[in-house]
Amino acid sequence: MISEGSSFIKGMLLGGLFCAVVTLLGDFNKGHQSTTDHHHHHHHIQAPSEEELLKLPEPKRLELSQNIRVYCAILVQPRELSYWAAVKETWSKHCDKAEFYSSENVKVFHSVNLDTKDKWLMLRNALKHAYANGKGYSWYFVALPSTFAIIENLKFFLLNKDPGQPFYIGHTVKSGELEYAELEGGLVLSVEALRRLVGVFSDNVKCPEQGSALWKLTEEKELAVCLKYTGVFAENAEDSEGKEIFNTKSVNALIKEALAEKPQEVVKGCCSDVAITFHGQSPNHMQVLMYGVYRLRPYGHTFHDSLIFLPPVDSDND
């Protein structure tokens, strides 16, 4: 009996040991695989969650906020000069870098001269330039001068996303099989998505300069087609309540829609509290939005935000 008992115990111990060895070996193999993947595809550590962030001291949170760097590429034409001026004076000051890409050289403002009026060519060359000159930026935001953007809300939205992964985000629309982000609402590419895009630009079959179809697609659609070839797909951005945060309409237009469709809850129903873009605002109205977003507020309401963004230097309208 004693010998049987000891046999049982020996057996159990050996069985347990055997199982542990097998499991650990298996896990080690998996782990090894993921680390090699890690080395190939992303060199960035994922940002911590908001709860974890709030526990950090303020200087550390400020540092983390400053690590999300956004390069803004704004595509302009000389006939939109009043919008161009408004963007220069307003929201673009909140980009870590704002570069204006123009169809031709304009004396009044500095811009990167793309020397073409073709919109697809403009977009291609602007993104190529942005990638070549934008070292150290993790996100690339593309906009038109008739768009108004709140870069802080864009950074908040991008907080938990790894720029080493391919992201292509905006206000998306489906055209047949193709889902693309509308340029009017602004769109954002991670550095990895941009890297792949610049790579496929040299492929004249998949992503030709003259456009991929027999008839001309809009530049936003061409972009989607090229990105699709690299395995990058457009994603629509929404807040926690399902509201759009990249908007292709002005606040005014959205309110009119809400009045017609949801008259009981116009303000809450129209737009997100953390909206990133609006489109179709007049240059003067952009000044109103700067005041409304960065200054005007009700006394006695404070927010305990996990990120900290300081006001830009040399600016007085925010």
Next chain:
Amino acid sequence: MIPLQKWKSKRTFLSLWQCSLQSLLVFAFGLGIGFGLSSFLLRIVFEEKKQEHYSMIPNDPHGHLPDDSDSQVLQGQMNFNADHGHYAEDKTVAEDLYKKVRVLCWVMTGPQNLETKAKHVNATWTKHCNKVLYMSSIEDKELNAVGLDVKEGRDQLYWKTIKAFHYVYEHYFDEADWFLKADDDTFVVLENLRMLLSKYKPDQPIYFGRRFKPFSKQGYMSGGAGYVLSKEALRRFIEGFKTKQCTHFTSVEDLALGRCLETMNVTAGDARDKNKRESFHPFVPESHLVKSYGAKTFWYWSYNFYPTEEGPGCCSDLAISFHYVDSIHMYELEYLVHHLRAYGYKYRYNTDTE
């Protein structure tokens, strides 16, 4: 003897074999149990690790996995829910002031404006008042509009004002500490009004608004930008009419009221912020914020009691009112003030307690 020995050895051999078989079986049984038990325990431990790994897989319905090799599998959280936009909001200071600084709002309107203007005012900023009344010539139960004994028209504005204040004095005097008058195209931020008023006492004879200088010694407050009377100021206004020190001498409502209050020794207060920026505004934000919006010969520049400017210096961050605001703009301002913000932004201007 020998067969017995043989049998015995056979038996021992058999029994030994039986014994070893038994222990082998027991051993195998133990092996199985040990394996199973450890497997179960290890699975629990590693399950937690696995959970983290699973959260790295896209959970968003818009996410697509590419057709290519799994070396291009998207890792990293694809959570497009920008949570916490409103979660970390702390309203305690505002809520505290709501209780301590009670403001009754009365809105100057008329039967023809109830649907087009008053309705939208009622859907936006007046929700922040402690009490709201709409002053019209015809009663309207749906909107809580009072039917004052007046006629409609621009020349009736001061009569409406006099009768409105008398109505408020008769019915609601004890329910509030301050009494605000606004037009149906005025937009007001009550929280910022309470912040200003919290520095004064309701029993002080004082009133606030956008101070204009002509036609009076101490100036008067623009009607369209809205003005607010302390309890004592309201009492003196009523007293003035009772003792005939105040009369309906003109239909220009804001000037007339200013003159009456001056007669009754009510102080015209300074509503500007710490940086001397105005709080009550007689126009929409765009008119004030955009440089060279209006001509320099415009009456506005000669009317302002205090020096002011166009551009960002026009307006306090904690602005109290704007005027000539149409219905769509009402909702837009409500959205800009109370909803839309720049996450994490450290404001340039801060009050002492912010």
